[in-house]
Amino acid sequence: MxxxxxxxxxxxxxxxxxxxxxxxxxxxxxxxxxxxxxxxxxxxxxxxxxxxxxxxxxxxxxxxxxxxxQNKTWKGHIHLAIAPTKNMDRIEWMTEKATEIGFDELTFLNCTFSERKVLRTERIEKIVVSAVKQSRKPWKPVVNEMISFKDFISTPRKGRKFIAHCYQEIEKNDLFDIINSDKENESITVLVGPEGDFSIEEVRLAIENGYESISLGQSRLRTETAGLMAVTMSQLSLRL
Amino acid sequence: MxxxxxxxxxxxxxxxxxxxxxxxxxxxxxxxxxxxxxxxxxxxxxxxxxxxxxxxxxxxxxxxxxxxxQNKTWKGHIHLAIAPTKNMDRIEWMTEKATEIGFDELTFLNCTFSERKVLRTERIEKIVVSAVKQSRKPWKPVVNEMISFKDFISTPRKGRKFIAHCYQEIEKNDLFDIINSDKENESITVLVGPEGDFSIEEVRLAIENGYESISLGQSRLRTETAGLMAVTMSQLSLRL
Missing domain, CATH: 2.40.240.20 (Hypothetical PUA domain-like; domain 1)
Structure with missing residues (x-):
């Protein structure tokens, strides 16, 4: 055959x-x-x-x-905005896996503690296309050029917006608990910070701009694993 | 500091x-x-x-x-039994990510369509230890030597047992739907096949041995992504 x-x-x-x-x-x-x-x-x-x-x-x-x-297998729009890791391999595999699992949009953030301030998206785009073909996804996720954290959070977004971080002094709720109990919501944007986390000022600024403070469970996750976990939780809560 | x-x-x-x-x-x-x-x-x-x-x-x-x-952050026991990929990098990253996300036991299966029939677990063990340290996991997942598919499924296991496969002629239920609606269950074993899937005889033999036939959602996933998805779904359903 x-x-x-x-x-x-x-x-x-x-x-x-x-x-x-x-x-x-x-x-x-x-x-x-x-x-x-x-x-x-x-x-x-x-x-x-x-x-x-x-x-x-x-x-x-x-x-x-x-x-x-084709029919979409999840509702709404899943947008991951993440600070790329210093090691490109790690962000590349996350991109491949997130595409296989299913999401809609990927934006790279330039944050205060980012170790990688420049990123060429052509290679990321190629990985997305390859994973789209391999996993037969009818919709190709959109890949955006890197943008500053401030510009990203000041842009209006549809649906619920979340920022994942590790600061114990800022109250957090679990992302999966929130989105799994809100069946009306159709669009999710999640921010994931660099290896050194967002700065506490960035977290506060995001909250002022309507982002909800969240954790991704009790595990201590690397940046790329956190990104994949955010996509997986969103995918599981929005699937049709 | x-x-x-x-x-x-x-x-x-x-x-x-x-x-x-x-x-x-x-x-x-x-x-x-x-x-x-x-x-x-x-x-x-x-x-x-x-x-x-x-x-x-x-x-x-x-x-x-x-x-x-330390306290455990999930209940029960999560056991992934997977046919290793031809490309070792792929099974290695899955091992790292599954350890970060949290699971208890990893076994490598030798199946009819396996492209990799031999695997040295020392390197896998090192990756597990490194991820245990990095993610501060109090319990180190157990890594077992490769075992034949038949020997694995004929060994008794506690809790619910599942086999993920792609055969359309065998009825399947969604793993996350099953485990998320069964809050009594505490132990989960999931089998994930090689790149060419289990043979249909293997799937039938597993079902005869008490394994439930499942899918991992509507996405077409690579072996290593399927393994990580099985661990993530189990982790989300068993977390405390």
Missing amino acids: KEVRYFYVPDAENNNELPQEEATHALRVLRLKSGDEMFIMDGTGNFYHAEVSLATNKKCLYEIKETLP | KEVRYFYVPDAENNNELPQEEATHALRVLRLKSGDEMFIMDGTGNFYHAEVSLATNKKCLYEIKETLP
Whole structure:
């Protein structure tokens, strides 16, 4: 049995050619020929059953045979805003796993205690696309460029907003207890700080801006594990 | 402020010397001297406030000042039995993350479709110890040597037992729905298969042996993500 091939093509319906990288994979690795069957994902809710209409050395054109609209498996919008770890591997695996488990938006925060102040999102975007294809997610999570903590929290957001931190002097509630007992809520934004945590001023500023102070359980988690835990708790509370 | 140092010493109370690797770290990296303060974890529920009593080139002896018994933050016993991935990195990060999040026992399964039939557990054990220290877990998860699928499922286990698989022809229920609505249960064993899944005969054999057929949500997860999801769901349902 031939393995079914999935390719990611933004706005696939108004297009008829695989993007460069997908074409290279289709032609050089999978050696697809004219007439071969393929599946295309547009990252915005549709799969397409398609056929290779032309395969040259460099180009792979396709013809859509059937549009297959997909259903979302969770309601609302899950947005993780996280300070990237010093070690890129850690934030990259978190991105892969969060995409597999399912979320909607990822923003990188530049915080007072951030050890990584610059981040190129192209590589993160590639990891997201690869995990979207591997886990057959109809919607591709949006990846935003790094933004300062202050700019992020002063931007209005839909739904409930949370900030995870470790300060014992600031009262916290458990994220999962909150979202699991509020079945009306449909959108969740969670902030996760850097290795050295948010500064206490950042936590207070977030609270002034409508963020609820939370913990992610009683375990002491690394930044990337906290990010994945926030996504998993949100996913479990919003799934359909 | 000096960072607090945690060292793992099995049976610490009946001992007065750091094991070789911990001693090297204490002496060469942290440069601890006689009289320095340290914390010791025995991996079975106790921390100890201790002091370096003798530091030579190779040996680091300690004296316990105070026993600090810890409380468990979840009830019962969470046991993950998983077929290791072909790529060791993936099973190693899962081990680290599952330890941070919190579980009790890890067994590696040799299944029909396993791509990895041999696994040295020493490296896995080191990763567990490192994550136990980093996340300050009072209990160290037990790591078992690889065992054949048949031997594992024919061994009696306490509590509810589950097998996660992707066969559509075998009815499945959602693990989180089951364990979250059964507040009496205290022990959970979950089996997760290799990249190519369990064989359908293995799934049927497990069911005959009292394993419940489950899914881990609607997402298509890689082996290591499925393992972490099983641990996270169990942890969320059993936490105190």
